[in-house]
Amino acid sequence: MNVSSRGVREMSHERLLAMTQVDHRATEHFLAFADDGKAIVATAMVACDPSMTKAEVAISVRAEDKHKGIAWEMLRHAARYAQSRGVETLESLESRENHEAIELEREQGFVAIPYPDDATLVLIRKDLRSA
DSSP: OOOOSSOOSOOOHHHHHHHHOOOTTTEEEEEEEOTTSSSEEEEEEEEEOTTSSEEEEEEEEOGGGTTSSHHHHHHHHHHHHHHHTTOOEEEEEEETTOHHHHHHHHHTTOEEEEOTTOTTEEEEEEETTOO
């Protein structure tokens, strides 16, 4: 994870609320911990649209924990969660150069679609109704 060494000196009450109040009906965040239970090694977020029929998934794995199957399991868990909530389509927006992520998603039944208006991006989509 890339984290800036410069922190925020002061945070408004409104900003703090916006960062900590999550609508768990539409958005859920999952964490994967190291074996010791102390370090976070990966995160996955599922964010649904207002109709709850389409959602976006975003996954991040700590650099030293890549290539261990964590992203695979996080994506699988996020897709099952979204499907259990009635989501019909799960999407992810990827850089065309992120071949590892695109291949991982394809292995799990996602299809790559050109992203309109930006040739550097690709939309990865999975129909959860048939999954």
